[in-house]
Amino acid sequence: MNERSVRFEKKTLLAALSILTFGLTALFAVVGLEFLVPTTFVLGFFIVVPLVALLGDSLPMVETAVDGVEVERSDDFGEGPIDELRARYARGELTDEEFERRLERLLETEDAAASRTTERVFDRE
Incomplete structure (x- = not known):
């Protein structure tokens, strides 16, 4: 047993x-x-x-x-949107053009969010 x-x-x-x-x-x-x-x-x-x-x-x-157990826990509660997009592309759910278009849009929104966060940090100082 x-x-x-x-x-x-x-x-x-x-x-x-x-x-x-x-x-x-x-x-x-x-x-x-x-x-x-x-x-x-x-x-x-x-x-x-x-x-x-x-x-x-x-x-x-x-x-x-x-x-064999991962002791460190990540702060993310799931996969990020880019990882999910890659998984959908790998499964064949998205065409090459659609994958590239969505990836570019995600990267643009992440860059915009990162710049807003940076601006808020500098505004506090």
Whole structure:
């Protein structure tokens, strides 16, 4: 039987451990288990979180680039319009002329958008 273990990004695991430590510390303080508050706080924030931050890549639950999983996420939520246009051309949905015409239009709009962004940056300074 081939079971797949749960893997997390290092940043996600650190965030989850930090939130869990803070939550347990607050819970113990509210419930009346004050003797567990310093223990939970020290174990979580001064031992577990730093150890995961330092040794996280060697832990089995942390995914790495070697695992074949891309760890870095891009800010784009999909392919850009030029990539989509190229894919449609490669599938044969567009003729040569139509591809060139649409590509030129996309490049013109990107250049115009980039110049407007540059102008706004210089206007703020």
